[in-house]
Amino acid sequence: MKNVYNVLIEQDDDGWFVSDVVGLPGCHTQAKSLDELMKRTKELIVEYLEATKGKTIQEKFIGLQQIEV
Numbered sequence: 001m002k003n004v005y006n007v008l009i010e011q012d013d014d015g016w017f018v019s020d021v022v023g024l025p026g027c028h029t030q031a032k033s034l035d036e037l038m039k040r041t042k043e044l045i046v047e048y049l050e051a052t053k054g055k056t057i058q059e060k061f062i063g064l065q066q067i068e069v
Contacts, residue, residue, distance in 0.1 A: 006061040007041055009034070023059040024048055 006022040012030075017037040021027040027048045031037035 005045060007038075008064070009037065021045060021048075022061045 005024070008020045008022060010018050010020075012018060016030045016032060017034055018030045019028060019037050019041045021041065021044070024045065027044055029037070029040045029044050031040050
């Protein structure tokens with residue numbers, strides 16, 4: 001059975017795409033293209049889960065909301 005993870009994706013000022021996996025603290029990476037970013041993110045999730053077997057507390061993703069100030 002496969003797990004589903006929510007990934008936040010942003011682009012920095014230099015054009016790099018940056019992913020942050022919701023619920024897996026510190027699980028983030030970057031790449032120059034979206035395809036490469038998703039490949040790296042999948043690899044990172046696998047490595048993260050192997051390194052934290054039995055220790056990972058996965059938070060439930062509720063949503064994303066913008067706020068104007």
